[in-house]
Amino acid sequence: MAIEARFLKELETRRKTARAAGGEDKLEARRAKGLMNARERVEALFQPGTFMEWGLHADHDCHDFGMEGKPMPGDGVITGVGYVDGRPVAVFSQDFTVGGGALGRIHSKKICDLMDYAMRAGIPVVGINDSGGARIQEGDDSLSGYGQVFYRNVLASGVMPQISIIAGPCAGGAAYSPALTDFIIMTRKNANMFICGPEVIKAATGQTVTMDEIGSASVNASVSGNVHFTAEDDAEALALARRLLAFLPANNVMDPPHAPTPSLNMAPDPVMNELVPSDAKMPLDINKIISRLVDNGDFLEVHREWAKNLVVGFGRVQGIVCGIVANQPIVKAGTLDIDSSDKGARFIRFCNAFNIPIVTLVDIPGFMPGVAQERGGIIRHGAKMLFAYAAASVPKITFILRKAYGGAYLAMCSSDMGADLVYAWPTAEIAVMGAEGAVKILYKREIAAAKDPKAKEAELAAEYRDKFASPYQAARKGLITDVIEPAQTRGTLAMALRNTLSKRETRPPKKHGNMPL
Incomplete structure (x- = not known):
């Protein structure tokens, strides 16, 4: 019926x-x-x-x-x-x-x-x-x-x-x-x-x-x-x-929708070498670097209109989904301030929650100086970056492109903060502070006594870079994995992502940490 x-x-x-x-x-x-x-x-x-x-x-x-x-x-x-x-x-x-x-x-x-x-x-x-x-x-x-x-x-x-x-x-x-x-x-x-x-x-x-x-x-x-x-x-x-x-997993126990290319392409990208300014004082547009690293230039930037001195977003590198955190030197010299610290920390924590590898591109002179920043709590906000990176157990791969000074070097995921692999370009400088500032403190008398103080200062700054800030010094001490030329960055990153996808890391048992808020 x-x-x-x-x-x-x-x-x-x-x-x-x-x-x-x-x-x-x-x-x-x-x-x-x-x-x-x-x-x-x-x-x-x-x-x-x-x-x-x-x-x-x-x-x-x-x-x-x-x-x-x-x-x-x-x-x-x-x-x-x-x-x-x-x-x-x-x-x-x-x-x-x-x-x-x-x-x-x-x-x-x-x-x-x-x-x-x-x-x-x-x-x-x-x-x-x-x-x-x-x-x-x-x-x-x-x-x-x-x-x-x-x-x-x-x-x-x-x-x-x-x-x-x-x-x-x-x-x-x-x-x-x-x-x-x-x-x-x-x-x-x-x-x-x-x-x-x-x-x-x-x-x-x-x-x-x-x-x-x-x-x-x-x-x-x-x-x-x-x-x-x-x-x-x-x-x-x-x-x-x-x-x-399209970049996200369905839930926290699944992997992102990776689609690895059938074969790994380690071929160099000569254009990357050309993007590096010959003058170390000239800013580097990090968006141009990111577009060369991700597949077909397809980068979904998050919070594009806010705290532009830090760039965060999603991309794929030879089919592997990753989150990218990068200093933007053409805005506020790429320094970390209150807003960019909040922006970066929250993005890092999202990636960690959903098993998304984190790629960090470093070109940072330090935290933003100023009375407003100090009174606004830059210590508390900057600590969010340190906390987020240290707490993250997903694959963490860092590339130091040029400047990496002081506490900001640590806040951008150095090996000490749990980075699994850290690579540096030959142009990298890793130090407590920039060479110019360091020699003014360390060699104040020698500079003042010189016939040509400016020339003496430049000479000492060059010597300081070689002895204390060179990426080879960091490599010698085991602080970085390798020094590579910019043209090798995409291939190196593709290999690093594949090599770390199987990463497993346990942490001390606890309900949760107490992140500075």
Whole structure:
């Protein structure tokens, strides 16, 4: 006997109603603004036909403040699992056309159920945020809902990758869930993220500010550092999420999606030699070096708009996925300051959590000097880099390109901080400080007594470099693995990555270390 037609008709009617979300008028209004709706965003993220939705028929259970009898399809959020590049990924997408995407008890339950499943299954979670915040009509149930989401963000941290897309308003307490995830992608159109809006700031402090000054993608990406990637629109944001996922493992017990080339290519790259300035005082653009190291120049830079004196991001070297941390000498001479230390430490810890080898490119004169840095806690922030590298047990490969001075040399993963392999270019200088500064302290009298002090200073500086700062001196003492010419860097790195993928390292048993924060 076949199922009665009325059951099938009811099912189809309910599905159609739920998928209509806030109604065709609201959906059309969004399209007119060039915005995707919540369901279109989900469909754009996944391979066609792979999305399995959960909670399609969910609705609010609020019977106060005029909410009774007002349907809220899906309770303002779409949840489920689909495939990106053949791998399952969980998603929730808040629907602004349904009650402004505000979070209530059922809305929260759908997100929490999805995250619980993702933790059990070991699959990444992508959250697309577009919400007016807490559903006022549900009072403390709404606050409780946020707390439950935050709790799961923390439980899932380091278990599977969590990516947030800010594609609309994300204000107040709602901003803390994305802040607890691994990466935030924010669109320049239609999106804002802040704790207190212009009106609240005006009332509390008397300051007059615009939304662009506190909550725009530009401010969050370049000033506060809250956002890791910016996108022009929804389509670009979703493409960025797919590209990011392509570098990441599904969870913390799996390896990244390595695809080693069938044979190892150790051929030199002569262009690398040409990229090194002949004058040691001329800055080296580290992006040009990275583009020669990674396959096809494909480097996904993280936090590109913030703390530009340190470059971090993902790439592949002859098919092996790695995280790259590199000083950028063309910005603030490549020094480490408060923001770049935070940026580097967090990226290192992410790589370590998800078994991604870390490649460090060093060209650093030291920590950023200045009263503002000292009063801002550069000691505490710089210590984060030391802690992150020392705590990391993944393969760590370091290349010292030119300057590596003082504590900053250690903070960029020297052998003493646990680097598995350390290579240096012939142009490298490894010392407590630069030769010019050192001779002024060590040979002050000799320089003052010379007929030509400047010439004497230059002579002593050259002698100091040879005796105390030469990479060959470091190699003689076992501080570096080898001295190589720049042209050999890509081949050496490819071999080093393959040789260290099987690395296993145990640490003293403990709950966790106490990182300086």
